[in-house]
């Protein structure tokens with residue numbers, strides 16, 4: 001991590017959370033399509049990089065010498081998209097991700113499990129309260145680098161350098177511009193971007209379909225669209241778009 005990324009990190013140490021570890025007899029196996037992701041009773045799970053410390057009071061299951069954290073599709077849009085059949089999954093041990101709209105790190109914590117010690121998640125978040133929790137999480141998980149910044153100003157965290165993928169969930173009216181700006185600065189040619197479009201954040205007067213169509217059209221100027229997944233029943237009026245950066 002570079003000095004200037006460290007400079008934009010702010011906030012106080014805060015830790016919270018209780019955990020429940022249940023012993024079960026169910027079998028578990030890694031999902032082929034999703035590296036380091038397990039399937040337990042039709043739920044996705046990741047092996048905790050920080051056993052004994054659940055992140056969002058998620059259910060945990062101890063099996064095969066691992067503590068598996070059940071991934072909640074109602075709390076994580078990435079998991080919702082996986083439940084709806086997401087095909088492209090650019091995350092594996094050692095990947096480098098720029099994550100815009102980190103919040104308190106719910107989805108990031110599962111990515112942290114997947115990426116392992118060689119991976120890096122540059123987690124950009126604008127809200128100071130969320131940052132406190134995110135910083136606490138990053139102190140327990142070395143592959144999360146919290147960045148307190150506005151994703152509209154990528155020059156503030158330019159030292160992040162080139163990344164393999166960008167994941168964006170900022171729920172802002174200009175979310176397409178934010179993604180394109182960040183991709184220009186950080187995403188490797190051919191890299192994958194994932195965008196969660198919330199139609200209500202863009203225009204409440206238009207039908208979600210109309211809003212989605214306009215955003216996708218704008219994205220197509222720079223990306224090849226690979227997948228479009230509606231997130232119901234996990235999130236209403238959300239479209240999850242997966243695309244490849246033409247560079």
Ligand code: SAM
Pocket residue numbers: 075076077078100101102103104105106107108124125126127130149150151152169170171172
């Ligand atoms: N992706 C998170 C997860 O799955 O755990 C949830 C993200 S939440 C829907 C959206 C987050 O984006 C909020 O925490 C909000 O503060 C943040 N956000 C909104 N505008 C932003 C901006 N311009 N720059 C950085 N973060 C922003």
